[in-house]
Amino acid sequence: MIWFLFAVLGAFFDATYFMLVKKMLKEVDQYVLATGTFFFGFAILFTISWFKGFPTLGDAFFYSVFSTTLLNVIAVVLSYRALKITDLSLTVPMIAFTPAFLILTSFIMLGEFPSPQGIFGIMLxxxxxYVLNSTIDQQNLLDPLRAIFRDRGSLYMLIVAFLFSISSNFDKMVVLNSDIFFGTSIVCLLISVMFLVITLFKRSGNIKITYTNYLPGFILIGMVIALIAVSVNVALSMQIVPYVISVKRLNALFSVAFGIFIFKEKNVRRKGFGAAMMTLGAIIIISF
Known part of the structure; x- marks a missing residue:
């Protein structure tokens, strides 16, 4: 049960992260934002690890770190591209399929497999x-799925969901081969460096001034990234990946609350139905 509480905390902080990013993207280049926020995520986690004491690294540490870093960078670039060329209402629902993919990828990579009841909870x-994220423009619920066959943006985001289903397993391997702080701090550093390279290649404005002007925002989001990492890593150390990431997807519930109260979004009725399905799924997972 403790793992569930940490996974829910991870979901809350994850929703907070996306809410803050959504607000900052109105003023800051996406790659500059990723560079700054992940750097401070690294700084916070590395500092904690410094005072706590660096862990003994397992044989699969470097392989896992570089693998999850590369997959996450590719996924972020693809998701940015998808959001740029396709409506939000057709792309965001695709991320919902990550837990479904995890049933297969976690079994192949880690030998982890949910119970039949657990699979039912995951699918709920x-x-x-999917229902929650399909309400942005009041489109037909099947529109995002149909768009996969005719729209590159929707296909890109489905690929992103699959990439996350692989990187999540590497994330657990990072934790198992280090601890809940150090390994993820190195991942954050590498992600930050890779986005810095992309930023320099793009040469988007005066980078030094941008980083200085938005430093408080970068630090705040970096703190949230650190909180996500610690919460989810604790859960991953206690439970199989498909369950943890499925519960982390409850971030959609918190995102709905942020959307209603902060961004004044509507479509509450259908969102309420989706929220009920997710809540029932989480109850089934922790009940068996």
Whole structure:
């Protein structure tokens, strides 16, 4: 049960992260934002690890770190591209399928497999998350799925969901081969460096001034990234990946609350139905 509480905390902080990013993207280049926020995520986690004491590294540490870093960078670039060329209402629902993919990828990579009841709970969370994220423009619920065959943006985001289902397993391997702080701090550093390279290549404005002007925002989001990492890593150390990431997808529930109260979004009725499905799925997962 403790793992569930940490996974829910991870979901809350994850929703907070996306809410803050959504607000900052109105003023800051996406790659500059990623560079700054992940750097401070690294700084916070590395500092904690420094005072706590660096862990003994397992044989698969470097392989896992570089693998999850590369997959996450590719996923972020693809998701930015998808959001640029396709409506949000057709792309965001695709992320809901990550827990479904995890049933297969976690079994192949880690030998982890949910119970039949657990699979049912996961699929309820996937369906509920899909419904929640499909309400942005009041389109038909099947529109995002149909768009996969005719729209590159939707296909890109489905690929992103699959990439996350692989990187999540590497994330657990990072934790198992280090601890809940150090390994993820190195991942954050590498992600920050890779986005810095992309930023320099793009030469988007005066980078030094941008980093200085938005430093408080970068630090705040970096703190949230650190909180996400610690919460989810604790859960991953206690439970199989498909369950943890499925519960983390409850971030959609918190995102709905942020959307209603902060961004004044509507479509509450259908979102309520999706939220109920996700809640039921989470109850089933922790009940068996």
């Amino acid at each position: 969370i996937v369906a509920g998350s």
